[in-house]
Amino acid sequence: MNVLNSLVGTVAPVSLQLEPSVREALSNPLLSSSLWIMIVLMGVATLLFVYMGRNVGDPRVQLMFIATIGIPAVSISSYLGLASGLTIGVVEISGRGETVTLWGRYLTWTFSTPLILLALGVLAGSHPTKIATAIVFDVLMCVTGLAAALTTQAVWLRWFWFLISSAFFAVVLYVLLIEWPQDALERERDIQGLFGTLRNLTAVLWVGYPLVWAIGSEGLALFGTGMTGVAVTSWLYSLLDVGAKFAFAFLLLRFLSDEPASAQSQAYLGSPTSADD
Ligand code: RET
Numbered sequence: 001m002n003v004l005n006s007l008v009g010t011v012a013p014v015s016l017q018l019e020p021s022v023r024e025a026l027s028n029p030l031l032s033s034s035l036w037i038m039i040v041l042m043g044v045a046t047l048l049f050v051y052m053g054r055n056v057g058d059p060r061v062q063l064m065f066i067a068t069i070g071i072p073a074v075s076i077s078s079y080l081g082l083a084s085g086l087t088i089g090v091v092e093i094s095g096r097g098e099t100v101t102l103w104g105r106y107l108t109w110t111f112s113t114p115l116i117l118l119a120l121g122v123l124a125g126s127h128p129t130k131i132a133t134a135i136v137f138d139v140l141m142c143v144t145g146l147a148a149a150l151t152t153q154a155v156w157l158r159w160f161w162f163l164i165s166s167a168f169f170a171v172v173l174y175v176l177l178i179e180w181p182q183d184a185l186e187r188e189r190d191i192q193g194l195f196g197t198l199r200n201l202t203a204v205l206w207v208g209y210p211l212v213w214a215i216g217s218e219g220l221a222l223f224g225t226g227m228t229g230v231a232v233t234s235w236l237y238s239l240l241d242v243g244a245k246f247a248f249a250f251l252l253l254r255f256l257s258d259e260p261a262s263a264q265s266q267a268y269l270g271s272p273t274s275a276d277d
Contacts, residue, residue, distance in 0.1 A: 018085045025100045026085055030231035034238045035083040042079065045072040045246050052257045060122065060265040061256050067119040068249045071112055075245055078108030091152050099217055100230045105237060106146035112245065113138050117172070119252060120202065123263070124180040124195050125187050134175040141168035149218050162219070166210060177203060188262035194255050198248060205244040212236045 018026070025031055046069060053065040081087035087104020114135040121131035148161035176199060184195040215222045216233030223229040256263055 019090050021090045021098065021100055022085045022088045025088060025227060025230060026083070028227045028231055031227065031234055032083065034231060034234040035079050038238050038241060039076060039079045039083060041242065041246060042072040042075040045249065046076065049249060049253055052253050056257070056259055058259055058264040061259050061263050064119050064122050064256055064263070065253065067115045067122070068252055070115045071119075071245050071249050074108055074112040074115070075241065078104060078112070081108070089150075091150060093152050093158070094154055096155055097225065099221075099225055100227070101149050101218065102230070102234055102237075103146060103149050106142055106149055109145070110139055110142040113142060116202065116244070116248060117176075120176070120195070120198060121180060123191065123198070123252070124184040125191075126180050126183040130175055130179050130183070134172050137168045137171040137175075141165050141172060144168060145213070148213070158218070162210070162213065169206075169210065173203065173206075188267065190255075190260060191262050194252070198252060201243065201248055201251075205240055208240045209237070212240065 049065075049069045049072065053062075053069065056062055056065055078087075081104040082102050087107065088100060088102050090098055091101050092098050117134045117138055118131060121134060142165075144161050144165040148158050148165060151158045151161055180195070181199065184192050187195070212233060213219050216236065217223065217225060217229040218233070221229055223232040261267060
């Protein structure tokens with residue numbers, strides 16, 4: 001009993017209390033609107049995408065559908081974590097002072113970005129090894145990006161992690177811009193066209209994320225280190241998310257929803273007659 005009492009005594013005082021700066025951040029209308037608008041948008045997107053995929057039967061089209069529906073679904077959790085303050089913190093950076101960081105973004109990108117790459121890689125008809133390569137380096141990019149945001153010892157150390165993360169990003173871009181387009185050349189014309197559009201959208205928008213990091217409140221703080229700077233940075237990420245997640249997923253699923261023959265398993269594995277040739 002004594003043991004139990006002392007255990008309860010140790011655990012009971014622990015409660016989830018938000019730091020004053022986090023509470024101040026969440027009561028900033030500019031910042032909280034950058035989160036709540038996205039929760040609504042991603043909620044609507046998830047429902048819409050489930051509806052669009054209700055009749056899909058081909059396993060390969062289903063795989064792309066499931067991966068893509070997961071993108072806004074992960075995003076809802078991500079933005080709820082931020083809006084509730086659970087994944088927002090305050091870092092005291094040596095030589096710079098206190099900054100509010102929305103570190104949950106970097107954490108949840110670890111789950112959402114592989115889904116984007118999985119859908120794109122399968123669409124291109126790429127080999128699983130290449131898809132795995134892109135995903136592994138993408139996860140490394142996100143985790144080291146998280147390290148950059150949470151590093152407090154020195155500003156230069158944050159930029160060091162930024163560079164490491166960018167090196168991993170370069171591998172992802174290589175697969176996306178060099179390897180997958182070659183694989184997509186083997187596919188039907190309509191797939192090639194869609195792949196080209198999604199590849200361009202992805203490459204351009206994804207490059208925007210490190211740029212926002214570099215100029216935003218985590219990096220050079222061009223919009224200031226105060227709450228407005230944090231809010232403007234958050235809005236920039238949210239706008240990139242609208243394109244990189246919503247527009248990407250919508251374009252892909254609109255194409256896939258009537259299960260074009262070119263996207264189905266049969267087209268990928270080769271037609272049954274080709275073996276007899
Ligand atoms: C960070 C900072 C460190 C350097 C690099 C970054 C790249 C981030 C990217 C994020 C893409 C996110 C997407 C999310 C959708 O759910 C971590 C900002 C290179 C490319 C598309």
